[in-house]
Amino acid sequence: MHSFRFSAEPLPPEAEAARASVRAFLDAERAAGHFVPHRTSWTTFDAAFSRRAGAAGLIGLTLPEAYGGHGRSGLVRFVVTEEMLAAGAPCGAHWIADRQSGPQILRHGTEAAKRAILPRICRGDCAFGIGMSEPNSGSDLAAVRTRAVRDGDDWVINGSKIWTTNAHQVDYLLALVRTGEPGPDRHGGLTQFIVDMAAPGVTVRPILDLSGHHEFNEVFFTDYRVPDAMRVGAEGAGWGLVTEELAFERSGPDRFLSDYRLLVELVDRIGPEPDRFQAVETGRMVAQLTALLGMSASVARLLDQGVVPGVEAALVKDVGNGFERAVPEIARRLVPVEPSLTVQGDAFREALGGVTLRAPSFTLRGGTREVLRGVIARGLGLR
Amino acid sequence: MSRTDHAEAGDAVDGIVLDQVERLLAQHLTPALLAACDGAAGAAAWPADLWAALAESGLPLALVPEAEGGIGLTATTAAQLIRRCGRAALPLPLPETVAGAALWAAAGGQAGDDALSLVPGGSPVRIAPHADGFVLDGRAAQVPWGGSVPALLLDAVDAAGVPHLVRVTAPGTLRDTHHDLAGEPRDTLDLTGRTVPADDVRTAPGWAAEAGVPSVDSVGAWVRAQQMVGALETCLGSALDHAQERQQFGRPLAKFQAIQHMLAEAAGHVAAATAAADLAAACWSDPRFVLATAVAKARCGEAAGHVAAIGHQIHGAMGFTQEHPLHRATRRLWSWRDEFGSDALWQERIGRAVCAGGGAALWPMLVRLRGGAG
Numbered sequence: 008m009h010s011f012r013f014s015a016e017p018l019p020p021e022a023e024a025a026r027a028s029v030r031a032f033l034d035a036e037r038a039a040g041h042f043v044p045h046r047t048s049w050t051t052f053d054a055a056f057s058r059r060a061g062a063a064g065l066i067g068l069t070l071p072e073a074y075g076g077h078g079r080s081g082l083v084r085f086v087v088t089e090e091m092l093a094a095g096a097p098c099g100a101h102w103i104a105d106r107q108s109g110p111q112i113l114r115h116g117t118e119a120a121k122r123a124i125l126p127r128i129c130r131g132d133c134a135f136g137i138g139m140s141e142p143n144s145g146s147d148l149a150a151v152r153t154r155a156v157r158d159g160d161d162w163v164i165n166g167s168k169i170w171t172t173n174a175h176q177v178d179y180l181l182a183l184v185r186t187g188e189p190g191p192d193r194h195g196g197l198t199q200f201i202v203d204m205a206a207p208g209v210t211v212r213p214i215l216d217l218s219g220h221h222e223f224n225e226v227f228f229t230d231y232r233v234p235d236a237m238r239v240g241a242e243g244a245g246w247g248l249v250t251e252e253l254a255f256e257r258s259g260p261d262r263f264l265s266d267y268r269l270l271v272e273l274v275d276r277i278g279p280e281p282d283r284f285q286a287v288e289t290g291r292m293v294a295q296l297t298a299l300l301g302m303s304a305s306v307a308r309l310l311d312q313g314v315v316p317g318v319e320a321a322l323v324k325d326v327g328n329g330f331e332r333a334v335p336e337i338a339r340r341l342v343p344v345e346p347s348l349t350v351q352g353d354a355f356r357e358a359l360g361g362v363t364l365r366a367p368s369f370t371l372r373g374g375t376r377e378v379l380r381g382v383i384a385r386g387l388g389l390r
Numbered sequence: 391m392s393r394t395d396h397a398e399a400g401d402a403v404d405g406i407v408l409d410q411v412e413r414l415l416a417q418h419l420t421p422a423l424l425a426a427c428d429g430a431a432g433a434a435a436w437p438a439d440l441w442a443a444l445a446e447s448g449l450p451l452a453l454v455p456e457a458e459g460g461i462g463l464t465a466t467t468a469a470q471l472i473r474r475c476g477r478a479a480l481p482l483p484l485p486e487t488v489a490g491a492a493l494w495a496a497a498g499g500q501a502g503d504d505a506l507s508l509v510p511g512g513s514p515v516r517i518a519p520h521a522d523g524f525v526l527d528g529r530a531a532q533v534p535w536g537g538s539v540p541a542l543l544l545d546a547v548d549a550a551g552v553p554h555l556v557r558v559t560a561p562g563t564l565r566d567t568h569h570d571l572a573g574e575p576r577d578t579l580d581l582t583g584r585t586v587p588a589d590d591v592r593t594a595p596g597w598a599a600e601a602g603v604p605s606v607d608s609v610g611a612w613v614r615a616q617q618m619v620g621a622l623e624t625c626l627g628s629a630l631d632h633a634q635e636r637q638q639f640g641r642p643l644a645k646f647q648a649i650q651h652m653l654a655e656a657a658g659h660v661a662a663a664t665a666a667a668d669l670a671a672a673c674w675s676d677p678r679f680v681l682a683t684a685v686a687k688a689r690c691g692e693a694a695g696h697v698a699a700i701g702h703q704i705h706g707a708m709g710f711t712q713e714h715p716l717h718r719a720t721r722r723l724w725s726w727r728d729e730f731g732s733d734a735l736w737q738e739r740i741g742r743a744v745c746a747g748g749g750a751a752l753w754p755m756l757v758r759l760r761g762g763a764g
Contacts (some may be wrong), residue, residue, distance in 0.1 A: 014668070015466070015665070015668035015669045015671065015672040015761075016672070016761070017760060017761025017762060018760070018761070018762060023762050023763050024442030026757070026762065026763065086762075093753040186653035190530055190653035239659070267753075270749075270752070271750070271752060271753075272749060273749075274744055274745055274748065274749040274752060275748060275749040275750075277745050278437065278745065279745055279746050279748070280745070281741055281742060281745040283738060284739070285741065285745070286738045286739075286741030286742045286745065287734050287737045287738045288737075288741070289737075289740070289744055289745060290684075290688060290736070290737030290738055290739065290740030290742075290744065291688060291692065291733075291737045291740075291741075292665065292686045292754070293685070293740050293744055293756075294684070294688035294692075294736075294737060295662065295689065295692075296687045296741060296756065297663065297666060297685045297689075297756060297759055297760075298662040298665045298666040298667065298669075298685070298689045299665075300756060300760055301665035301666065301669050301760060302661060302662065302665045304760065305665070319661075322657065322658050322661045324660075325654065325655075325658050326658040326661065326662050329591070331659070338531070352607075379654075380650065380651045380654035380655070381647075381650065381654075382648035383654035383657055383658070384651070384653060384654050387630055387631070387653060387654070387657060388630070388634070389633065389634070389644040389645075389649075389650050389653060390644070390645070390650065
């Protein structure tokens, strides 16, 4: 019998206690006009915001104090994360480093890399990008062709990466590259490196998204030299590392709260006396969201206990992305407006326009829905 | 004993009770008995031997505290018990009895271990003082096994519009009987002129009732949500097994990517429905009960349609017959999602509460619902 048991235990008191401090920080940020919730999302890159969040002790929560972190549990970090998302805070300058690159370096990086990089991440002063996808590889990471060749104490990298969020602004990429033969299961010969975007041999080509916004990039490496001390994990161990990293990337509330501010604007736009259609559809979305919050908190608890719940994480992302994709489609049926990015002063119209243009990415980033369903099917014993 | 010892002792009792239920259901629920109880295929039987075995194990009072003569299971474990009944398609109102007896005990009533059914609040019954007790006026409609059970629990409204929780024993005159899509009896009883002693009229505990939501409806919806999780598990499990066993075009169905994606989608619905029902289970006798139940009924009801459709598609024509047991799960899902308030009704209630609060209040509400400080 396949049954899913998502613990409905409340989050522990120390996690709930953290809620007040992150809310106080966010209230002060909004009051100072540092961000406008419906115009930003968690991918919005704002280096100054991230430095202030770092100074407030809201980044690197799970990293050890020896490396500038706060030595707190993953569930404390979970609360900070969901509050940032619910507030529509611009977290793009620290999100990836905090969510996955920092923890990866802590677990698998060299001491030199940890000392050089982790304290900067915790200060909110070191942005990371994800260097997994390549042109023609998409979600099929085994197809990675960018190659690193050993040369003394260095590795020399040639190739390119694509869909790299904020590559033009980040300090480092955690890049998955080929250092050996793929082997029979295609999972061999891959290794991760921390590549310094300021070193010579890297060029970045912007790719504009549907809203005309520059967030994506293609990154080219030409005889790009990386010291061996910046290798993360053993040579050839890259596949296992990215699999582990993806459980963190896939299960968080960022997989279903991307357009939470649109839901807030929708509720306000409908007003206190909804018609039946508006009430039913709003209630349906809130019921879905409540279930997702429960699932995601459960997975966070498992991750905190050192379990890597690959299937449950994939379920959160698959169900969560379905929800995220549906919100703008439902919103436009409940309130008839013409969405626009250029009309200011109508938060609902702006939010609807922005989310409509961003929504196609929700079911792509972190693995397409179709790949996720393959992961779930494997977990169900079907392949 | 330390707190941990207590918890472990409790876990052991919970495990024993759940094992016992599993064993009783496996032993008694033969295909022949299930067919005999299926009113859609003819006159439905009340499986008296099975009820006697369940009652002898004390299960009707599973959720009633030990101090009041019950087993004192946690609501989370009682929900697991009800899910097992849902998985096995138990054709008896044990789930209604478990929750109804606990509600009655919470209202200060003395719960017995007889079968008890819950009256949906669709058409309210009126109540007025009379001699030493009260007199009822109205009909109890759509009552699960209403014509077979010795007692009903219902919400009745007095002349001032104040709701009361009422137990009606030997409910009497059957006006109408029919069956839900699963062949379970859903009866209408005439209660006009029925008198009840003062001791059988109570005020429902505040956690079970909220403005506009009768307590029996919310408890009934809670029961149906937990049952639906069980039936969803059966439906998904059967589809997974079938996909691995059935060969088509020279390979098992499970090897086709389209089939894998359908099953993954169904698993997502089951997981989300389970998470919502888990939350409602954790909120029994808590101020969050009605809202958490609304979420669970809405989410499980939505999952029911999707998962039943995928289950049938995977099973092909075989699953469309009474020869295959799949229908015991799917016909119940199609019935249960509309009983004690459809998913749309509960969604509407959630939506009205959210809109009344405004956008800024939504996030704190979601946090509180999960057990945080809002």
